[in-house]
Amino acid sequence: MMYFGERSITRKTTSTLVTSSLKPIVKAALASAMVVGSATAADPVTVVSWGGSYGAAQDAALFNDASANTGIEINRESGASMSKTCLQVESGSVSWDLVVTGSGGGAAAAAKGCLEKIDFDVVDVSDFYPNLYTDYCVGSDVFATVMAWNTDKYGEPGSDGAPKTWADFFDVEKFPGTRAYRANNVDGALEPALMADGVPPEEVYDVLSTKEGMQRAINKIRELKPNIAVFWESGAQQAQLMKDAEVDMSTGWNGRFDNAKKDGATVGYSFDQALLDYDCFAIPKGAPNKDTAMKFLAEVSKPEYQANLPFHITYGPTNQKAYELTTAPKELIESLPSHPNNVPLMLPVSLDWYAQNRETALELYIEMLSE
Amino acid sequence: MNESSIVDSALPISIRGLTKQYGQLYALDTVDLDIKSGEFLTLLGPSGSGKTTLLMAIAGFNRPDAGSIRFGDKEMILTPPHKREVGMVFQSYALFPHMSVAENIAYPLKLRRVNKSERRERVNKALDTVQLSGLGERHIDQLSGGQRQRVALARAFVFEPRILLMDEPLSALDKKLRERMQIELKDLHRQLGVTTVYVTHDQREALTMSDRIAVIDNGQLMQVDAPQVIYNQPSNAFVADFIGESTMIPLKRTGNELFVGDERVSSVPDTPAETDWSLVIRPERLMVEPGTADRDSTLFFNGTVKESVFQGETALLLVVLDDGTEVSVRSSTGTATPGITANPGSQVQLAIFRRDIIVVPTGNSQR
């Protein structure tokens, strides 16, 4: 099953995507929210996200304002991980209240019983895209796993001679140079290889559902391995590798590359054949401030906050209303992965496939890496 | 010492103008010293006098600033220590803890590529010589202090060096063992016949063992002579004071004559006129209440007993002379000599034979 209803985005957002400046309205909305939230201030809520530009973007767009407006104090921590969340839950010493996770990790943690059920009476998801939340995880942003390259070396995206598809990424004769690829984690690692090997995007997960199919993808990566200079471990590393020109082409998350570009890196990417995925917020089972965390989650899920996110990182909102409220310029909005122009270019990640095959795929992937 | 038997197994050492300066301080100040072939010479001096520096220079462990060291006819001053072919016994013994007794002793032989069977033979012979037969397989930490000393000795002579250096080798031993080892070392020296340079700060040890003693102070040689000469005829106040017990009484000079009180002691020896002179009195040379004695051959002092101390085989009497000088008198407590019964406060007469009188210059050289 495809988790992501791409048609729904197309239908519901086109009319409202380009909006004029609505800042005064947002401000008024925020002010009213403040009155509602401030009554229940208790222990600080521990909010855990990731490092680098991702966490910083969430601070600027979501957490700081939401905290100020509700009066809910927060402890910001980095190093969010579902395995650590599960460890806390299983050892009965939960210290985290609200944790960011990839959609797949969130689903796996939920299956292991590590997460609280979201109280949809508190968290209003009525304006969310239907496939960007589950019973245990509320979507925070939409991102894409793309291929990025040094534009000094291969040209600006869309220009003649610039790489276009995964086949180009894997073709070191046509595009000589070094590559970076994912390390020690199979998420988003096999799909590009299969597409490069000629499998049409819509058949990728069918092919990958057999061990032979996985092996086919792995063989393709093994072929490229001599030219993979670095296997990256984090989003921050993707950005750093491109900034330092340590590699010429890398897989990675679109927002990280945009921020690297803002920092002066000569990097470009395309959404062609990219993998469409989302991040979400989860509450660990037995979180010490579960109720307050739920309220805080409700606050940051409001469109007026998500509307600010694109200013800080080019990840799309999960709340459709954010598109109506955002004051972001047209070009910025069109650069978001969830923009209707972009969605059809991409392959939505299949949570089902990961739920069933992640473990075997990871073993095979690490086996190849360890060679 | 039997000089004829040792000619080919020993080398003379000739040191000229040896100088070593540490900052402003002279550790060695233009030292000239000839050590005869087969001789047992002791470098004696207080700590910091330069005696060890001199020994280390001979061994090649420190680099003098100037001078010459010859072994026989060969200039050695630039020769690195491992090519000097001198045996050395260190104060710390410096035995290799990772080797057995036999391995320690075989070490210099191995370096000289002595073959295995000869090596074993010579190691055993050396162990016999130092009376450690059968202890070859022991580890160093299983040995007593005296045994370690003997191993160090065996290792130093097993390769038949023609010069043997010893740096206070007995200082870590207790008194009884030390005295026994002094005799054994002397014995060994006689057996081996090598030229031996021995460093000690213990004057008794030096007197016991040496053919000659070189007294050293502030990097300068004060006197080099046989033990008896050093003791009986010290050539300066330092040697007189450093060797043996002594009381020093400044002498008054009238013309060419030296006086203590009204008593004439001697004529001024043939040295520069401006130097002061002192009388050196050894406590054991003083006689108490000598009764009638020949004034020509004897010098008399009168004084008051301050303290009388019984010390076993001898007794010590502290006497304040009439001119205020305090002298000590040592006498045997044996039955052959009259016991000292003087109580504190009583008057005594002391006497010394003129032939036992030592007169030393105390001018510029006085410390």
Added chain:
Amino acid sequence: MSKTSAETVVENNQTGNQFPAVSDDNRVALAEQEKREQWKLLSLTFPALVVIALVILIPVGWLFYLSFIGKAGGFSLENYQKMIEYKSYARTFTTTFQVSFLTTLICILLGYPLAYFLAQLPGRWVGFFMLAVLLPFWTSLLVRTYAWLVLLQRKGIINDFAINMGLWESPIKLVHNMTGTLIGMAHIMLPFLVLPLYNAMKKIDRDMMHAASNLGASPARAFWTVYMPLSLPGMVAGSLIVFVLCLGFYVTPAVLGGGRVIMVSTQITAILENQFNWGAASALGVVLLIATLLVLFIAGRVLKLDAALFGKS
């Protein structure tokens, strides 16, 4: 001795006759006192024993237990079977031991002359140079590791400099591989080798080398036959510390290895992060622990051999 004390002795001798030759008086009480003191001494170690139990035994026991728990929840050997099924596990173990061994070797090659230099320095300089050696201890591991990245990467300081100077034409791959990992690891581990080695060297009497050369050994010969064997205990101790610390290293190989140098710790993390599979991760931990103990045991045997050769020292 004064007169009065001499008299006291005499008196005691006289009254001493009243006591029997062998006395049982207080024998039991004295024995009890000794026992009490021994218990007191033992009780001092009690906090340490508790800490060891809490911090080491219980977690390790838990680790063992978990490693035999399968995904279904019951007892299972599946976590160990998986290690045989996939070749990656044998390879990461090989890599781990290879990296540890090479790092130790580099540390010895760099650390031995360094420790020797320090041991020869006059006292007032030792403090300064020791500070230089220890300085890395006070810098965060991550900072040091990233500093190497800045130096070694493709457009890093070293490659830039060398290309500008014409030393080489195109960038040399110094990092994101085994080379970079070893450089970073050796840098971090060096003090762990130098400290015990320096201590051992400091204990070597100067006279030892003098004696060797006096007996006819050239400086090189004296070094190999005397100095080296005497410094060996310190070197073995330092090497063991370095080797064992390397086995569990995570950050540096992850950052400088470029994903190519996969250590056991890396794989444990991957399994935890992606599968939340405590059992599989525990099994890896158990195997690493046993392998480490095995190395220590073998080294212990070799050390005992050394002890026999060197005597008690």
